[in-house]
Amino acid sequence: MRDLSFPGAPVVIGSRLSLPAPETIAVVPEGATPLEPGMRLDPVQVTFGVVHTDSNMHVNSLVYVRLFEEAALRRFLALGRATNVLGGYLEIAYRKPCFAGQTVRVNQCAFEESGGLGVAAVLVDEREAATQEALAAARPHAFARMHFS
Numbered sequence: 001m002r003d004l005s006f007p008g009a010p011v012v013i014g015s016r017l018s019l020p021a022p023e024t025i026a027v028v029p030e031g032a033t034p035l036e037p038g039m040r041l042d043p044v045q046v047t048f049g050v051v052h053t054d055s056n057m058h059v060n061s062l063v064y065v066r067l068f069e070e071a072a073l074r075r076f077l078a079l080g081r082a083t084n085v086l087g088g089y090l091e092i093a094y095r096k097p098c099f100a101g102q103t104v105r106v107n108q109c110a111f112e113e114s115g116g117l118g119v120a121a122v123l124v125d126e127r128e129a130a131t132q133e134a135l136a137a138a139r140p141h142a143f144a145r146m147h148f149s
Contacts, residue, residue: 022093026120026143032113035079039122041129042071042106048098059098064123065090068144071106072119076148079110085117085148092144098123104141105129118147 028034052063068090073083098104107129108121122140129135 019093022095022140022143025091025093025145026122026140027145028109028111028120029113029118029145032111032118035081035110035112035117039107039109039120040075041135042074042108044071044074045103045105045126047103048100050100053100057100059100059102061094064094064098064142064144065092067104067106067123068092068108068119068121068142068146071108071121072110072117072146072148075108075110075119076117081110081117087146088116088149089147090144091146092142094142095139096141098141107135107138107140113147116147116149118145120145 046067048059048063052059054060069087072087073085076085077083103126104123105126106121106123108119111118111120121144122138123142123144124135124138124140127134128138
């Protein structure tokens with residue numbers, strides 16, 4: 001319990017909830033139907049530049065969301081699914097920042113749930129996407145699960 005030092009302030013009780021491990025986010029949710037047998041590497045490589053970064057050359061957190069959404073739409077198109085969908089829910093976890101000059105790829109698995117589409121995805125360094133063995137051992141920079149309607 002903690003009292004704040006101004007009149008009318010609420011009493012803060014409890015503690016923070018612990019966050020789930022990032023790896024648990026980038027999986028097809030229970031009850032959803034995968035649209036493919038496993039993760040598929042997005043064909044598009046993205047190299048970060050100055051427009052993606054802050055003054056310390058760290059990639060802005062919203063850039064990751066955009067990469068995951070664009071890769072999901074390409075995946076839906078490749079699977080013959082609708083692309084006129086609206087992202088409605090996103091779970092994302094960041095493990096390690098990306099920097100200007102770095103090239104990355106999205107590895108994802110599309111799924112269907114309650115009539116809507118979704119993807120479970122990770123963002124990996126291009127070097128970790130060079131072979132299936134390297135991809136299996138990759139340590140992703142970010143993990144996401146997006147739901148579209």
